[in-house]
Amino acid sequence: MERILSEALRKPRHASSEAKRRREELDADLEPNGNVYSLRNRQTDKTTTVQQRLLERFDGEIARAAIDGLAATRPQESAKRLLTPQQTALFAGLLLGFAAVLWRWPVASFVGFNVFVTIYFISAIFFRLWLLLIGRKEPAAGAPPRPMTDAQLPVITILLPLYRDAAALPTLARAVDRLDYPAHKKDVKLLLEEDDPETITEARKLGLDKRYETIVIPPQEPRTKPKACNYGLYLARGELIVIYDAEDLPDTDQLKKAAARFAEGDAKLACVQARLNYYNREDNWLTRGIMAQTPLEVNPCTP
Numbered sequence: 117m118e119r120i121l122s123e124a125l126r127k128p129r130h131a132s133s134e135a136k137r138r139r140e141e142l143d144a145d146l147e148p149n150g151n152v153y154s155l156r157n158r159q160t161d162k163t164t165t166v167q168q169r170l171l172e173r174f175d176g177e178i179a180r181a182a183i184d185g186l187a188a189t190r191p192q193e194s195a196k197r198l199l200t201p202q203q204t205a206l207f208a209g210l211l212l213g214f215a216a217v218l219w220r221w222p223v224a225s226f227v228g229f230n231v232f233v234t235i236y237f238i239s240a241i242f243f244r245l246w247l248l249l250i251g252r253k254e255p256a257a258g259a260p261p262r263p264m265t266d267a268q269l270p271v272i273t274i275l276l277p278l279y280r281d282a283a284a285l286p287t288l289a290r291a292v293d294r295l296d297y298p299a300h301k302k303d304v305k306l307l308l309e310e311d312d313p314e315t316i317t318e319a320r321k322l323g324l325d326k327r328y329e330t331i332v333i334p335p336q337e338p339r340t341k342p343k344a345c346n347y348g349l350y351l352a353r354g355e356l357i358v359i360y361d362a363e364d365l366p367d368t369d370q371l372k373k374a375a376a377r378f379a380e381g382d383a384k385l386a387c388v389q390a391r392l393n394y395y396n397r398e399d400n401w402l403t404r405g406i407m408a409q410t411p412l413e414v415n416p417c418t419p
Contacts, residue, residue, distance in 0.1 A: 261376035273354030
């Protein structure tokens with residue numbers, strides 16, 4: 117973390133006056149004994165936790181590291197720069213070449229382009245079928261991992277990044293509370309955006325600011341879920357990390373199964389993928405299409 121914080125971009129990002137005003141209103145509205153933290157809130161008292169003090173001391177560094185940490189430390193793994201100069205030159209050359217051919221032979225160019233696109237999509241279909249066959253031929257997972265006692269289970273950080281998901285929050289909170297895992301080993305981080313007062317208000321109504329650690333993230337670009345999760349990672353206490361979307365309804369024993377898999381896995385095991393399914397498959401044609409596609413592509417390759 118020290119390396120990322122030290123190498124992240126040092127140029128501060130200043131919020132607009134309107135954003136600052138909204139932040140001050142939110143900070144003033146925080147319940148004194150609540151567990152809602154703003155990365156810009158400077159108010160402390162004798163009940164302030166170590167984590168609050170870290171937020172207050174390193175809020176700017178965490179903000180910059182969450183946004184630019186990967187690009188600063190491992191630029192080859194970051195998508196901040198979409199194209200290298202060589203790739204830009206290559207695509208520019210191809211575009212100019214296609215424009216020249218289109219100008220010289222317009223009809224033949226359109227025919228050739230349609231043939232290319234057709235071959236591409238047919239190839240993609242066969243590639244997916246090939247992956248499906250490979251997944252079905254892979255040997256099934258071995259015996260289920262041995263159950264772990266509560267004392268053996270590691271602390272798991274549960275990241276819940278939400279933005280304008282007030283309606284889904286009650287269902288998600290019930291799903292997290294139902295997870296069969298020791299309560300003192302569930303490090304739940306509710307990651308909310310500062311300019312989303314509806315979800316923040318809903319979290320307070322549900323009392324989540326007292327049950328979960330709720331972190332209010334200042335509005336900064338890019339507005340993405342990975343950025344919100346980066347904030348949570350810097351504050352995570354868990355040995356393992358799980359991320360749930362607003363619509364997720366995980367099985368109650370999912371965390372215990374994942375912890376057992378990691379306990380029996382070797383150092384190369386970095387991620388455990390659960391099988392996917394949908395509870396709203398009959399809502400409309402889009403959900404039916406997703407239901408028809410995702411389980412066939414993902415589930416055959418997961419144990």
